[in-house]
Amino acid sequence: MMKALVxxxxxxVAVSSTFGKYTPRTGKRxxxxxxxxxxxxxxxxxxxxxxxxxxxxxxxxxMVIFHLEDCPHSQAxxxxxxxxxxxxxxxxxxxxxxxxxxxxxxxxxxxxxxxxPRIIFVDPTMTVRxxxxxxxxxxxxxxxxxxxxxxxxxxxxxxxxLKSEL
Numbered sequence: 653m654m655k656a657l658v659x660x661x662x663x664x665v666a667v668s669s670t671f672g673k674y675t676p677r678t679g680k681r682x683x684x685x686x687x688x689x690x691x692x693x694x695x696x697x698x699x700x701x702x703x704x705x706x707x708x709x710x711x712x713x714x715m716v717i718f719h720l721e722d723c724p725h726s727q728a729x730x731x732x733x734x735x736x737x738x739x740x741x742x743x744x745x746x747x748x749x750x751x752x753x754x755x756x757x758x759x760x761x762x763x764x765x766x767x768x769p770r771i772i773f774v775d776p777t778m779t780v781r782x783x784x785x786x787x788x789x790x791x792x793x794x795x796x797x798x799x800x801x802x803x804x805x806x807x808x809x810x811x812x813x814l815k816s817e818l
Contacts, residue, residue: 689730690717690751691740700758703750707776710748713810714774716761717751725796726769732797738804746811764792771795771803773810784809 686696697703700716707714719726733739743749755762760780761772770793773781784806785792787799795803 686751688719688721688751688753689734691734691743691749694740694744694749697748697750700750700752700756700761703748704774704778706748707774708778711776712746712748713776713781714748714750715743715807715810716772716774717749718755718761718766718770718772719751719768720753723768728797729769729795732800733803736800736804739800739807742804742807742811747807767791767794769794771806773806775810781810 685692686698687694690696697706697714703714703716706712719730755766760782762770763780763782770791771786772793773784775781786795786806787802788794
């Protein structure tokens with residue numbers, strides 16, 4: 653009787669351990685958010701298509717940020733971008749935001765090539781605003797940490813164009 657009870661107990665322990673939550677050896681993992689560090693308090697679109705839908709339905713411009721997790725230029729821009737209160741407030745109130753670590757199939761989002769970091773604006777009519785550029789001739793949509801005020805100016809331009817054109 654005792655052997656049967658021990659056997660049943662071992663089976664129950666084995667079965668219950670298979671239903672337990674996996675914890676990696678390094679400890680509990682922190683889940684990644686869609687912000688990827690660009691502004692955790694913002695609501696980020698998951699895909700380009702979702703961003704276009706939100707932009708159109710909310711009548712707000714879409715800001716698309718192309719970056720790579722291991723790119724030092726992307727990391728430097730992300731740090732300044734996420735710490736700037738004016739950018740974060742403007743994005744929260746007036747924009748739909750999306751950040752991508754991969755290229756989309758829409759070639760309109762890379763009018764002058766595929767490089768990172770790159771920021772493109774799209775208006776609610778799904779038109780890529782190729783006229784809103786950064787300050788570099790060889791990378792027209794690139795911004796560096798020192799260009800934050802220029803980026804804010806372009807964000808204001810994207811909002812202003814939206815109101816005057818629609």
